[in-house]
Amino acid sequence: LNTVAIVGVGLLGRSLALALRRARFKGTIIGVSRTPRQLGPEFNLAATLEQAAPVADVVVLCAPVLAIIADIKRLGTMVRPGTLVTDVGSTKRAILDTAHEHLHGAVFLGGHPMAGKQVGGMEHAEAGLYSGKTWFLVRSVEPDPPVVAEFVSWIKRIRAKPMFIGAEDHDRSVALTSHLAQVLSTSLAATVADSDLADKARDRSGPGLRDMLRLAESGYDMWHDILATNGDLVAEAVGRFAATLDQFAQPGQYSRCGHLFDRASAFAREIRKKAK
Amino acid sequence: LNTVAIVGVGLLGRSLALALRRARFKGTIIGVSRTPRQLGPEFNLAATLEQAAPVADVVVLCAPVLAIIADIKRLGTMVRPGTLVTDVGSTKRAILDTAHEHLHGAVFLGGHPMAGKQVGGMEHAEAGLYSGKTWFLVRSVEPDPPVVAEFVSWIKRIRAKPMFIGAEDHDRSVALTSHLAQVLSTSLAATVADSDLADKARDRSGPGLRDMLRLAESGYDMWHDILATNGDLVAEAVGRFAATLDQFAQPGQYSRCGHLFDRASAFAREIRKKAK
Numbered sequence: 168l169n170t171v172a173i174v175g176v177g178l179l180g181r182s183l184a185l186a187l188r189r190a191r192f193k194g195t196i197i198g199v200s201r202t203p204r205q206l207g208p209e210f211n212l213a214a215t216l217e218q219a220a221p222v223a224d225v226v227v228l229c230a231p232v233l234a235i236i237a238d239i240k241r242l243g244t245m246v247r248p249g250t251l252v253t254d255v256g257s258t259k260r261a262i263l264d265t266a267h268e269h270l271h272g273a274v275f276l277g278g279h280p281m282a283g284k285q286v287g288g289m290e291h292a293e294a295g296l297y298s299g300k301t302w303f304l305v306r307s308v309e310p311d312p313p314v315v316a317e318f319v320s321w322i323k324r325i326r327a328k329p330m331f332i333g334a335e336d337h338d339r340s341v342a343l344t345s346h347l348a349q350v351l352s353t354s355l356a357a358t359v360a361d362s363d364l365a366d367k368a369r370d371r372s373g374p375g376l377r378d379m380l381r382l383a384e385s386g387y388d389m390w391h392d393i394l395a396t397n398g399d400l401v402a403e404a405v406g407r408f409a410a411t412l413d414q415f416a417q418p419g420q421y422s423r424c425g426h427l428f429d430r431a432s433a434f435a436r437e438i439r440k441k442a443k
Numbered sequence: 444l445n446t447v448a449i450v451g452v453g454l455l456g457r458s459l460a461l462a463l464r465r466a467r468f469k470g471t472i473i474g475v476s477r478t479p480r481q482l483g484p485e486f487n488l489a490a491t492l493e494q495a496a497p498v499a500d501v502v503v504l505c506a507p508v509l510a511i512i513a514d515i516k517r518l519g520t521m522v523r524p525g526t527l528v529t530d531v532g533s534t535k536r537a538i539l540d541t542a543h544e545h546l547h548g549a550v551f552l553g554g555h556p557m558a559g560k561q562v563g564g565m566e567h568a569e570a571g572l573y574s575g576k577t578w579f580l581v582r583s584v585e586p587d588p589p590v591v592a593e594f595v596s597w598i599k600r601i602r603a604k605p606m607f608i609g610a611e612d613h614d615r616s617v618a619l620t621s622h623l624a625q626v627l628s629t630s631l632a633a634t635v636a637d638s639d640l641a642d643k644a645r646d647r648s649g650p651g652l653r654d655m656l657r658l659a660e661s662g663y664d665m666w667h668d669i670l671a672t673n674g675d676l677v678a679e680a681v682g683r684f685a686a687t688l689d690q691f692a693q694p695g696q697y698s699r700c701g702h703l704f705d706r707a708s709a710f711a712r713e714i715r716k717k718a719k
Contacts, residue, residue, distance in 0.1 A: 281649040301646055330646065343640055344648040348655040351627055354688040356707035356714075362683070364619055369714055370577055370606065372620040373557040375658050376714065379624040382651050383711035387704035398694035405692045407638070409685060411630040416681045418674035428663035431632035435659035438632075438645055438652065 168192075168317055172223035174199040174216060174238060176206060178284060179255050180229030181292035184209040186325035189294040197223065204289070220245035225318055227278075228254035232392035236265045239275075248272040251314040255280055257341065257389065259305050259334040261396040266307055274312050277305030277334065279341075280327055287389075297327040305334045342400035346393060347408060350401065352382035353390075444468075444593055448499035450475040450492060450514060452482060454560060455531050456505030457568035460485040462601035465570040473499065480565070496521035501594055503554075504530035508668035512541045515551075524548040527590040531556055533617065533665065535581050535610040537672040542583055550588050553581030553610065555617075556603055563665075573603040581610045618676035622669060623684060626677065628658035629666075 171187070173180045176198045184196050188209045197219045198210040206213050220226060220242055228235045235256045242252055253276045256262050266275035280302040284291055302322050306315075322329045332340070359368050359376075368376070394401060414424060447463065449456045452474045460472050464485045473495045474486035482489050496502060496518055504511045511532045518528060529552045532538050542551035556578040560567055578598050582591075598605045608616070635644050635652075644652070670677060690700060 281647070283649070300649070303647075328646075340640055340643065340647050343635060343638055344644050344652050347634070348631065348651045350688065350691040351631060352655065352711070353704055353707040354684060354691070355624065355627060356711040357703050358623075358680075358684045358687045359619060359714075360706055360710035361687075362619055364616055365710070367616065368620050370604075371557070371579075371616050372714060373559070373576070375624045376620050378654055378657050379628065380711040380714055381654050383707045384715065385704075386708060387701050390704060391701065394691075394700060402692050402694040404634075405688060408630060408634045409688065409692065411634045411637075412626065412681060412685065415626040415630070415670075416678050416685065418678040424670060425663050425667065427633050428629055428661075428666060430636055431629040431659045432662060434636035434641070435628070435632040435656040438635075438648060438656055439660065 168194055168224045168314075168321065170195045170197065170223050170225075172197040172199055172214075172216075172219035172226045173210075173229060174219070174226060175229035175234070176200045176204065176210070177229065177289055178287045178291050178296070179280070179282070180227070181207065181209070181289040182282075182294065182296035183227060183229065183255075183325075185292055185294035186297055187321065190321070190324040190326075192321065207289075216241060217245060220250075221247060223250060224314065225251045225253065228252070228256070230256075231389050232256040232258050232262065232396050234392075235262055239265045240269045242273065243269040243271065246270075246273045249274060249312070249314065251276060251312075251318055253278045253318065257345075257393050258397040259303070259337045263305055263307060263334045274314060275307040276315055276318065277303075277307070277337075279303040279305075279337065281345075282327075287386075295326075297322075297325050300327050302327040302329050303337050304329055304331050305337060306331065338397050339400050339403075342397055342404045343407075346397060346401045347404040349382050349385065349390065350405060351408070352380060353385075356380050356383035444470055444500050444590075444597065446471040446473065446499050446501075448473040448475055448490070448492075448495035448502045449486075449505055450495070450502060451505035451510070452476045452480065452486070453505065453565055454563045454567050454572070455556070455558070456503070457483065457485070457565040458558075458570065458572035459503060459505065459531075459601075461568055461570035462573055463597065466597070466600040466602075468597065483565075492517060493521060496526075497523060499526060500590065501527045501529065504528070504532070506532075507665050508532040508534050508538065508672050510668075511538055515541045516545045518549065519545040519547065522546075522549045525550065525588070525590065527552060527588075527594055529554045529594065533621075533669045534673040535579070535613045539581055539583060539610045550590060551583040552591055552594065553579075553583070553613075555579040555613065557621075558603075563662075571602075573598075573601050576603050578603040578605050579613050580605055580607050581613060582607065614673050615676050615679075618673055618680045619683075622673060622677045623680040625658050625661065625666065626681060627684070628656060629661075632656050632659035
């Protein structure tokens, strides 16, 4: 790879540029942002998508899902044949569908690194953001062209863990292990905020509530796009969860909850231990 | 206060003894445990409830709720008139009812420090466990006898924040700000554990799920008692939550969720900021 165009220079985009530099990437990194911004020295130059696309070997779309979809549509007529277009979007079915329809000639590889923070923005970027994190990859062609293999080797060099997966499997998986957690945290915050205890909750709450509300701090911009493109599978996950929770909505049925608690605590311990 | 009997020398009981010593309590601290154990030097002696109750100025019951209730019933015939009996149990209505019925002559003051860890046991005790934490107090007599005022002054000296509250108000409040968070975390863990993704969740999950599963590590022993004595109000809180969550169970209705996200994130930021 000689020239990488990073489209979107916020938390994920700039962290990728910093990570590539730390892994001794010597090529050109072009930063593309919607609004003119001062870029750090990890970028060789700033450009528009129209300027960057024809000269890039790899275009990495780092934006919320609907912005990625809009960029893919624009890229169709811009990139050279054989250019790798990839992304870091949180859902994959809608993005892959768009690439199939609009990106001909280019090689598309869906991507989703499981890395992030509650706070976005380039000022929070760091070279180690992807270290040790799973980076989902969804193929649109097989076998992998050489440019895909080369990009995957860079994912490894920045210490992320590439994991190939199908778009449907990915979206179902993140609905259950990520999006469900977000809507629970958001719904919990809204439930307490809308209660008569809202003003008192601050003094009356302990560290348990505080932890459970961390995700709820996330803004709607990213989540609007996730819900718009994965709403069906989120609803399915919410349905499964609601059936489990319902056991606590019937006072007096707690004799059965011991088993639920035991299974839950064993699983939670395993996830939290292994994931560290 | 000359003699304090701490009944139950696990995380909360031993931490209270350590905290009192750090706050320069010079009196006698008696440790009462169901099973014979080696106590630390913060305790002057080990005794049975029968031995400790008649000589104590204050008896602090540090155990799960149903064990506290059992101890209150036993204490009725043991304590001297005017002795303060108090507790650290997670729910208050059932405990206050029991004290009203069984503790005559003694002064009862319900208590609930909002302090804890996922892991119990005396080996995790620390003098600072109560520092900065709210310590709920429920009166059973008014005005406060001098022994209550003296005990409250020690709560302040160990840097906890005493907050007087009614039993019903307390139980409703913790149902929403604490117990609800627990049953959500437990239900989330069980939902993922019971799905076909259980084995894959470990590699596919990010820090969001990990945080949301922290409470689920808690064991059932304590929670059995909480649900047994606060199940009606937990069910009410679960019902309110389920109504909010239901907005995510209908794909395509996400246009209304922006408002929900905004309210939730503003509230979560406030709680997490103030609570630090």
